Amino acid sequence: MARKRFDDSSCSVARALNEVGDWWSLLVVLHAMYGTRRFVDFQQELGIARNILCDRLARLVDNQVLKKVDVGEHGSRFEYRLTEKGRDLFPIVIALRQWGDKWNPAPDQEPLDLRDRLTGRTIRPMEVQDADGKPLTVRDVFVPEGDAADELKPRKAKRQPADKP
Amino acid sequence: MARKRFDDSSCSVARALNEVGDWWSLLVVLHAMYGTRRFVDFQQELGIARNILCDRLARLVDNQVLKKVDVGEHGSRFEYRLTEKGRDLFPIVIALRQWGDKWNPAPDQEPLDLRDRLTGRTIRPMEVQDADGKPLTVRDVFVPEGDAADELKPRKAKRQPADKP
DNA sequence: TAATCTGGTTTCTTCAAGCAACCTTATTAA
DNA sequence: TTAATAAGGTTGCTTGAAGAAACCAGATTA
Structure with a gap:
């Protein structure tokens, strides 16, 4: 059955996870922090299915973590850029990175x-x-x-x- | 199809999300930080399906975020307690809470x-x-x-x- | 002796993740 | 001028995971 949502939870952690607590969203945000802005680049860098990427980008835009900008230059059309709300995820991403490095270091x-x-x-x-x-x-x-x-x-x-x- | 896993990813954020990046794991850890230790208590507090809670607890124990302790007192048998690795998720949980409070305050x-x-x-x-x-x-x-x-x-x-x- | 508590497991249904193919518009190449 | 390519999707299909509810086994308590 569908995943349970926490939009109206009284717990702010649950509400936060509702927006960025799935497998892909934080990785999209991470790569956006590294400078990735384009659909195809996200897709190639993350190895994510295109329809799922579509869905995640749309959800992140809906939640105002990203904004979709029309840049009408040479065949490319859109860029996804972090909003202030998105940039504010920086401490979370860094904390996750440090935890991963400490407890699951790459061999x-x-x-x-x-x-x-x-x-x-x-x-x-x-x-x-x-x-x-x-x-x-x-x-x-x-x-x-x-x-x-x-x-x-x-x-x-x-x-x-x-x-x- | 099955969710893509990142066990061997070169990205430590991906490896971290592999262990605690699903909808429930961090909420289980959060409640463990609040003092919850028992299966039924997690289940009632979180409103999670029992089979999913089983799965998550087992996975968290596998990943050494929690440890399962046999406490043979009056009908109750096991407790799930945070390890040091689990307690080390504290900054992540707090960062998530603050982000949720700032950007999605409860009405x-x-x-x-x-x-x-x-x-x-x-x-x-x-x-x-x-x-x-x-x-x-x-x-x-x-x-x-x-x-x-x-x-x-x-x-x-x-x-x-x-x-x- | 039965009821209850704890910590599960099983079954079934529904939904979402992943894959691949297709599509539309715009740009560049031949 | 047509063909190829790129960007950014959408659609259809398959499989697996999430959820609900029922069931279960061992121990305790009534």
Whole structure:
């Protein structure tokens, strides 16, 4: 049956995945970040089926991650370019890349070395930080009581230690 | 036909998406980060079909994102817990959450307010930074020449300005 | 002894991914 | 002037995965 959608989910992660959480969308965005703009180039670089690419590009345009620009030059007609919303996926893509490099390194290949164009410095590993820049792990964060956090009550009552008196 | 897999891709983003790039896996990991550990709890919280949850949990265990622990207490038998590799997905999940909150805010709901457990401070927006902590956008980074970047030659020769003399 | 809980597996249906062929418009080559 | 090629799709077909619901087995509790 059709995939379940999360458009109206109260969870922003689910809503984000709704737009870029399929197998291809983030790879399309990634290549757009590398400079790819044309249908055929996406198709060749990604090895994606043409109808699926059509569908993904249209969906990304619908969701305003990409915009479709008519460039009427020598036989080519359209370009797909990142919007600000699309460019804003940069931290996600970088975090994914770093995770992949760390935990599934390619057997005989150096990880891709991204650097600051101006200074030539490598980028640092993505980390979650508090307001001061102090790194935080998943164990360091919590959701204030009374917040709209019904979706993630840490533990059901029936699962409390009191379960077995 | 079956989904294309990227196990052996030279792109670490593709390899990462291979493990957590489907509709459900990251949501399972997200709820694991919130403290969910049991099959039935994942199932109820996510509203996922049981066979699909089985499949995803098994795949995540295979990929060492989760580990399956036998806890033989009162009828319950197993728990699924994050490994270090799984906990390392934290920046990705947070980046997704922030992107979703920023670009697809829920109509009548405040974004989830995650805070540092110790200081009570909110976490800061994820950003890509250079070695000094300077924020970088997608336009600020490049891949050094000669690097293993065959996959992302910025532009095909045929697409250069020289195209039309 | 039966009901319940947990963690599944099985069956069936529907939909989407992938492949390949085809199509339309515009440009270039012969 | 016609033919070939390129860009950007669309259509039809096949297969596999997602979803729903039923079923099941071992252990616990009532």
